[in-house]
Amino acid sequence: MSTIQILFFFLSTLAIFSSIMVLVSKNPVHSVLWLIAVFFAISGHYILLNAQFLAIVNLIVYAGAIMVLFLFVIMLMNLNAATEPRKNWWMKLTGVVSGGCFLMVLVSLVRQATEITGKNVLMKTGDIGLIKNLGKALFSDFVVPFEISSVLFLSAMVGAVVIGKKD
Amino acid sequence: MNAIIVSAILGVVMMFSGMFTKHKSTITLTAIAALFILLGANLLNSYGIFSIQVNTHELLYFNKLGLYFNTILIAATLIFVLLSGREIENVGINTAEYYALIFFVLCGTTILTSFNGLLMLFLGIEIMSIPLYILTGAEKRNLKSNEASLKYFLMGAFSTGIMLMGIALLYGATGSFALSGQSVLPPSVGIPGASFLQAGGLILLFVSMCFKVSAAPFHFWTPDVYDGAPTVFTSFMATIVKAAGFFAFIKVFDANAALLGPSWKILLSIVIIATLFVGNITAVFQRSIKRMLAYSSIAQAGFMLFALYSYNDMAYQGILLYTVAYCLATIGFFAVLMKVKDYTFDGLNGLAAASPVLAFAATVFLLSLAGIPLTAGFFAKYYMLASVVKAGGALWIVIAAVLFAAVSVYYYFKVIQSMYFKEGQPELNEISTGFKVGVLLLAAGIITIGVLPSIVLNWLYF
Numbered sequence: 001m002s003t004i005q006i007l008f009f010f011l012s013t014l015a016i017f018s019s020i021m022v023l024v025s026k027n028p029v030h031s032v033l034w035l036i037a038v039f040f041a042i043s044g045h046y047i048l049l050n051a052q053f054l055a056i057v058n059l060i061v062y063a064g065a066i067m068v069l070f071l072f073v074i075m076l077m078n079l080n081a082a083t084e085p086r087k088n089w090w091m092k093l094t095g096v097v098s099g100g101c102f103l104m105v106l107v108s109l110v111r112q113a114t115e116i117t118g119k120n121v122l123m124k125t126g127d128i129g130l131i132k133n134l135g136k137a138l139f140s141d142f143v144v145p146f147e148i149s150s151v152l153f154l155s156a157m158v159g160a161v162v163i164g165k166k167d
Numbered sequence: 168m169n170a171i172i173v174s175a176i177l178g179v180v181m182m183f184s185g186m187f188t189k190h191k192s193t194i195t196l197t198a199i200a201a202l203f204i205l206l207g208a209n210l211l212n213s214y215g216i217f218s219i220q221v222n223t224h225e226l227l228y229f230n231k232l233g234l235y236f237n238t239i240l241i242a243a244t245l246i247f248v249l250l251s252g253r254e255i256e257n258v259g260i261n262t263a264e265y266y267a268l269i270f271f272v273l274c275g276t277t278i279l280t281s282f283n284g285l286l287m288l289f290l291g292i293e294i295m296s297i298p299l300y301i302l303t304g305a306e307k308r309n310l311k312s313n314e315a316s317l318k319y320f321l322m323g324a325f326s327t328g329i330m331l332m333g334i335a336l337l338y339g340a341t342g343s344f345a346l347s348g349q350s351v352l353p354p355s356v357g358i359p360g361a362s363f364l365q366a367g368g369l370i371l372l373f374v375s376m377c378f379k380v381s382a383a384p385f386h387f388w389t390p391d392v393y394d395g396a397p398t399v400f401t402s403f404m405a406t407i408v409k410a411a412g413f414f415a416f417i418k419v420f421d422a423n424a425a426l427l428g429p430s431w432k433i434l435l436s437i438v439i440i441a442t443l444f445v446g447n448i449t450a451v452f453q454r455s456i457k458r459m460l461a462y463s464s465i466a467q468a469g470f471m472l473f474a475l476y477s478y479n480d481m482a483y484q485g486i487l488l489y490t491v492a493y494c495l496a497t498i499g500f501f502a503v504l505m506k507v508k509d510y511t512f513d514g515l516n517g518l519a520a521a522s523p524v525l526a527f528a529a530t531v532f533l534l535s536l537a538g539i540p541l542t543a544g545f546f547a548k549y550y551m552l553a554s555v556v557k558a559g560g561a562l563w564i565v566i567a568a569v570l571f572a573a574v575s576v577y578y579y580f581k582v583i584q585s586m587y588f589k590e591g592q593p594e595l596n597e598i599s600t601g602f603k604v605g606v607l608l609l610a611a612g613i614i615t616i617g618v619l620p621s622i623v624l625n626w627l628y629f
Contacts, residue, residue, distance in 0.1 A: 144224065159268065
């Protein structure tokens with residue numbers, strides 16, 4: 001087994017173990033921390049697939065911004081094991097059914113994709129996830145929407161100031 | 168391209184204008200001048216005299232119809248600011264920012280009149296919507312305004328999510344953001360020429376666009392938001408923004424309706440009838456005129472949906488005429504309504520005695536909204552219904568629409584009745600002579616278009 005394969009199996013085990021821990025931890029803050037571990041493991045997978053940009057964006061957006069929001073919500077709502085609401089039996093059943101449907105779709109997808117069977121990493125091959133390609137697409141084909149979206153952000157900023165400023 | 172760039176720049180200019188002057192009327196004058204510049208820039212583009220050339224990689228497409236529609240929207244905004252500029256100044260202290268946001272909305276509407284792909288459609292809708300969430304909540308001390316803003320924002324965010332899901336499905340089916348992409352997947356059973364991903368994507372797109380134009384099963388946000396927002400901005404939202412939404416709606420489904428086959432017409436006719444029903448029947452029971460106008464705007468949306476039902480030259484002429492008639496009448500009536508302190512029907516009692524000019528102008532606007540002959544609204548409704556007949560559509564929708572138009576006469580005439588035939592002392596705000604001249608000119612314009620609709624339509628061909 002090469003180093004890369006060892007790395008792959010290590011990251012996969014870490015991802016699966018952490019995601020199980022997200023579900024079974026009683027304390028919601030622990031759940032969130034385990035979720036951060038999941039995101040790091042998945043970012044590691046992206047790097048193995050030669051998609052550095054995706055890996056970094058995944059860390060910045062998910063492990064950075066969204067996790068902080070999660071923590072804020074948990075702290076504001078003051079959730080802990082004692083106040084955990086009793087879940088409805090029907091809610092649990094629907095959760096299992098919808099989750100099972102999603103699992104079925106994913107498994108059938110992986111089984112059908114013949115071009116990835118028997119491979120686990122794409123080090124130094126494939127260039128879909130490189131920032132160079134993204135930049136090329138963004139500044140040639142999609143330069144107009146890229147520039148125009150600045151108007152969107154500007155109006156959102158003006159709005160935030162208008163709403164937030166003291167009268 | 169002119170109008171997009173110029174409106175974005177003018178928005179920034181308006182934003183900074185608040186730094187240099189403390190006089191709100193100066194800011195309004197700046198905004199009027201800026202709107203003239205924007206109108207000029209768009210006209211220069213329409214006649215090919217001067218246009219900024221940008222390689223858009225076929226993401227934007229400028230044609231005569233789109234540019235003319237944009238001219239109408241900018242001109243309507245100009246009339247809106249000329250008549251109601253004083254009210255914008257009274258909403259809050261951030262007058263310059265409100266104007267800046269209006270210019271950003273105009274940037275969005277310009278994109279919606281010229282997009283050539285789902286990516287630009289999304290950007291246009293968002294640039295148009297986000298400033299509106301803020302304008303709705305501009306009256307910060309008013310709890311109703313805050314509620315309306317939050318409600319609009321949450322519902323709008325959901326509809327944007329639905330739209331993105333639809334665009335994602337269409338992208339999955341065709342591999343491009345083009346308006347009418349060729350599906351790379353095999354067609355499904357029952358939908359000739361479209362794969363299930365494409366059909367699903369189009370339905371989701373349909374739902375989100377219905378939300379934006381407040382068509383019936385997705386209209387629940389409209390009354391609360393229109394009622395809660397400051398009245399000036401309600402006037403802006405109900406006219407210019409809605410018309411731009413309709414233009415985008417028609418443009419998207421013009422390219423795609425054939426894919427959905429006969430089921431499309433059934434779906435659309437259900438939405439049209441539901442919209443007409445909900446709008447007109449609920450408007451009858453309203454006590455507040457502002458809320459009645461919100462429901463009437465749903466009813467008018469039902470009429471505008473006819474342009475989607477029949478894709479022919481008459482439908483496009485109809486939507487142009489309808490936009491002009493509806494925008495002028497609604498902006499005018501809201502401008503009159505804002506001069507009255509009490510927005511209930513009783514608040515208008517005896518307006519004819521207190522201010523005959525205002526009452527007369529308001530009557531013309533209401534007659535136009537109801538679609539009485541000799542006003543612009545009549546030909547607008549006529550073109551819409553005639554386009555359906557010409558397209559060989561089902562006649563029963565036309566008959567139903569005429570019946571609902573008759574219902575609408577009831578609640579519009581109730582306002583006229585309280586203005587002319589009831590005794591009362593309406594509490595009025597200060598009315599300037601310029602305002603009176605303005606509404607009279609607007610009323611004269613509506614009657615002129617009602618007699619000669621060709622003066623609007625001919626510009627499409629010159």
